[in-house]
Amino acid sequence: METQSFCSRMKNGEEVDVHLYRSMIGSLMYLTSSRHDIMFVVCACARYQVNPKVSHLHAVKRIFRYLKGQPKLGLWYLKDSLFDLVAYTDSDYAGASLDRKSTTGGCQFLRSRLISWLGV
Template identity: 85%
Template sequence: MSSIGELTFFLGLQVKQKEDGIFISQDKYVTEILKKFGFTDVKTASTPMETQKLLLKDEDGEEVDVHLYRSMIGSLMYITSSRPDIMFEVCAYARYQVNPKVSHLYAVKRIFRYLKGQPKLGLWYLKDSLFDLVAYTDSDYAGANLDRKSTTRGCQFLGSRLISWQCKKQTVVANSTTEAEYVAA
């Protein structure tokens, strides 16, 4: 066993250790995938998802290259290990990997445009923080337009440190917002 010094890079995660805490990010990887998919000279987006426009199955839409779509989703999935701000959107768009249409590809491209404008976001873990475990969970009601299932989102904090986050479509169809929230809990 040997010591190779202070941890600065691990499995694609950049680790910056400071006196008051640790910052984990993936801005080098974000730069790589922006170059890979041709998003270096695009207009940025302020949010990773359009808030007023729902993404639908789009049966009549024009099909796109499945391999390109899956490659983009896979790259974005890897980024969610340090970017909980795009977790919901990536999971929502991953549902269309079987038969992606132009509208789905445009929605995924919006995430890349968002990353272009916010490449250096990450997780900040304060050194001196409380040690209380706090969990938050929320659920929409019938948010998946295709099967009317709800999506549960949650995060867990140890003091002020975000230690876990998730986004998952529920396995049952809820009959009310109360039931969707109960299943989420």
């Protein structure tokens, strides 16, 4: 999905049912825990839950079509396997030599799969 024109194109238009739009966004937000490939676009569509337009609904339906076409992507959790979550973090207080800014970073693994990271 285009990042620049996404918000600007969807300001005008006919309104849609708020409850339908919110339930669709809620379902997609639930899926983002195992489908990180849709995280950006779902969060972009979630910004319009107060006053959704037809163009927003079309974008959400496009996400569902993408999910239908790519059913095997994502993180798979087996029912009988252990839920091993391992996290690593590191920080450096005022460690930058030029501006004395602090740095921090970290990553989380679920059964040897990288699921989240941070570097500031």
